Structures are given as C-alpha cells and as structure tokens.
Amino acid sequence: MTRIIGCGNLNRGDDGVGIYMADRLREYGIPAETCTGDATGLMEVWCGAADVLILDAVCTGAPIGTIHQWDMRHSRLPARSWASTHGFGIAEGIELARKLGRLPKRLRIYGIEIAQFAAGTDLSREVRASADKLLQRVIANHFPEKQ
C-alpha cells in the first residue's frame, strides 16, 4: 500500500497544505502520516514502506496552486524550491536518505505552489482548491476503493 506523508506546518499559512491533505485523507479512512519537524525524521516515517507519496508546499515561481509532481528515484528536487519553515528541509532529508541508501523503492512528491507562509494564517483560496483537486487524484489513483 502507498504510504502517504503530509509535510509542513499548519500554523504557517500555505506551508500547512501537506498536513491539510493528510488530515483530509484520514477522513476518507486512508492512513496518512505527517512530518512536522525537521526532515531527518522522514526516513523514520517511511521506514518499511516500498511506495511513498509525499505531499508538501513548494515555491518555484509557477502560478499559485500549480500541482507539481516529481519521481525522486530518478530526479532531484529543483534547487531552493521548498518553502520549508524548518531548518532541515524535505530536499535535504531526501538527499540524505539517498546518500545513506535509505530511499524507498518508489518515492514520489506532489507539491502545490504556494502563495505565502505567514505565521498564523490560513491556506490561500487557490492553494486549498488545488489541494482538494489533488486529493481526489490521489484517492482515485492509489485508493480507488475509498472513492
């Protein structure tokens, strides 16, 4: 089964979009993990899983709400694309795991282009709309029995 990991910080505006999606997936009865601390913990969260899907906020300069997808077994994240509010971000966590030979067999990332990560703010309208759209895609592709 695909292990879903939502990353980010709910108290920092759009940075919380990964956690928002993980929470919504649980409402569908889909087990979804979260990683809210520094990303060295990612390896622990995906430990034992062969197929991992990470949901997070990204910042590449694309239009707000754009849904990105990367296959991390075959590519690296674009430099400085992550709007991490932690010291040790997702990109570093993944690259460290790659160096240590601890990447899962399949690792994909869905990133949503964000507008802001101001403290104490909610998700932006466009980001929430994209997150809801992406949720449906994740459920259809990975958990069709939950539709």
Added chain:
Amino acid sequence: MTARTIQVDTLARVEGEGSLYIKMAGERVADVKLKIYEPPRLFEAFLRGRHYSEAPDITARICGICPIAYQMSAVHAIERALGMCPDPAIRLARRLFYCGEWIESHALHVYMLHAPDFLGYQDVIAMAGDHRAVVEKALRLKKIGNRIVSLLGGREIHPISAVVGGFYKLPTKTQLQELVSDLEWALQASIETVQWTTGLEFPNFEQDYEFVALRHPEEYPLCEGRLISNRGLDIDAAEYEDHFTEVHVKHSNALHSVVRGRGSYLVGPLARFNLNFDKLPHLAQQAAAAAQLKPPVKNPFRSIVVRAVELVFACAEALRIIHEYEPPAAPRMDPPNRAGMGQAITEAPRGILYHRYAFNDRGLILTAKIVPPTSQNQRRIEDDLREYAAQLVAWTQEEATWKCEQAIRNYDPCISCATHFLDLTIERHSDEK
C-alpha cells in the same frame, strides 16, 4: 590598493535568518556586524492578557529545536511566582524531559551542523557519502532524544504535556524502562562521539571569556541553580535584570544582552562545562579526561567536544532518572489562583534562557520578558569574529569565509525564532593610510 568581497548567499546549518558583514582594512578588522533582520516576533507582547497556564505552550512555539527549554523556564518562573514546589518525582521527570532535548539538539549540532565544517564538507549530505556510519549514529542518537521527548511531552515537536505544576500525563515506570536499552546504546555512542570529535583539527584560538551558567549544589545544571560566572557573579534568577541588560543595535532585530558594566559574555556548553565540571557524572568526566579536555576550555571551536561530553552526561542522567523514578501520586499540582511575579532560568542546549512573568489575581499575564540564549551570545559572537577575522589576511577568500561561518556555528546559534539562511559578506581593503 585592492578590495575584496566574500559573499556566501546561503549559510545553512544555523537556525535563523541573518547575515554577517565583516570589513577588513589591511590586517585590521574595521567592522563586524551579525545582522538579524527577521522581524521581531513579539511573543512578550502577545503573552499579555493571556492566562499564565498558556505561557508554556505559547512560548514553546518560539523554537522547534528547543521547545522544552521554553516550557521549563516558563513553568519554573510561574511556579516561583505562585510559591509552588512540585513533587520531587515531577522534578525528576522534568530533568529527563530536558535530557531528551539535549540529546536531540546536541546530536543534531555535533554531527549534522558542525562536523561538516571540520571535515571539509559543504553539509551533512556530502559528509554522509564518506562517513555513513557516523551519520547513521547521529540519526539514531537524535531519534532516541526524540523518543524521550515524545514519551514525556506527548509528541516530538512542540510537546504538549508540560504544565504549571507538573505534566498533564506522566509515563509509567514500564514505559520508561522501555527506553533503557536504547539509552545504554546512546551512552556508549556518546562516549565514542567524544573520542571522534577529539580527533578533529582545531584552530589555535582562545579568548578570555566571562562564562555564565547555572550552578546547582548537587547536580549538573538543567532547571535549577544560582547563576554564576568566572568573574564573581553569583545571583538568584530574581536578580538577573539587576546584572544583565539588553541593548538595541541598529543592525539587528535581536537585542544584544550584556553584563552591566562589563559587556559580552558566553553561555552554553563551554560555560556549563567550565563552571560545573565537578558535577558531571564520572563517565562524562572520564570521557573528557580521555579527550584531554580540562576546564577552563577557552577555545570556542572545542565546543564540539564539550557538546559531546554533555551528550554523555544527558544519556547517563536519563538512565539514572529512569532507574530512580517512581511516579508521583498525581502528575501535577493544582496551581493557586493569585497574583504574582516570578523569574526562572534554565539551561537550554545552547545556554541559559531567562523568563519573567507578572500576572494579576485572575492569573492574566501583565508583563512577560524572555531572554533567549542566542541573544545572550550574540555580542560575544561578534567579539569572537572581530578577533578571529584579524587572521583573515593569511587565508584565501574561501578559507576565510569558511572559518568565519564555522566560528559562528561554535555557538549553535538558534535565531530560528527567525531564520533559515545567513548571508556572509567580508569586505577587504588594503590598509588605508
């Protein structure tokens, strides 16, 4: 006449957002500014009007690396204001909680943030290629610290169980016993960490510091003790503001803390080690002796070895507490409702953290003051760089930049209440005559 500029756009491996500017005129350092430009976060202001019971959870949000330090300073200050004296078992549980944070934070800094400087790697990812076993050890140590924090605090990041009077919930003795085998491994790994860091190469750089740390009559300091220094300071937390003051400098949004009438001072592992060596457990003293580390250690680059010694302490202390711990009759005391004012200082991994609260008879906070360790070390970091950068002329641009960043990381600065990156600029001019 030559002028050179060194610029590093992203100095990761510090917590916080800031930049460093160094101007050289020949061999003379003309200017050093550690600039912290993150907007003020105003925690002290928005604590006002909130009930004192909210302070531990609100202030824990100041930092993702050391939230327990904020919780412990907050609960101790408020309990002092209320004249509360929690059960000795709660005191032990708090020390264990704090040990978890120290293990997590020191393992992160020693191996993943500071070691790459000494070994010539850009970061721990590059280092992991050649030192896989070392990085795996760091991750396991960090995870064990996290486990302690989760067990006592309810979760790893921004734990939620600490409360004025104790904890919402305390683990059972059996749950604590489950940590023992991991901690026994961690203790051995920490001793190996001391040995490993001892083999690193240290610049020849010593300074005449005023070391400031807590001192407790019976134990290595975490939550309690008098505040002392090697220059005669010996005060209660309630007297802190009589002896220390914060000053605003134009180039930083973080205030500089100074000893009144004297200036900069140093808090953190070096200060604790130098002022409390006799209170370290035997194993930690032994590890220090094997590393030929004796107080006073005045070379800030050796702080990586001292942190490793403190890892030994934190693991040994955690094991001692688990062995002695008997759960209290109740996980917390109910605090009385009354007006009060109290101060407390605890030892965050990177140095002392001062809190003061005053609240009215409904428990609503009237004033709050928080002085974090990085604010206390900030002036000292600039002073170090002023001295250290004078050696820049003998170095290449690249070496000079690298060494200055490393000198900042000696302090494990946690500007994280703010930042992710630090830009470093060094301007070099030949001596203008």
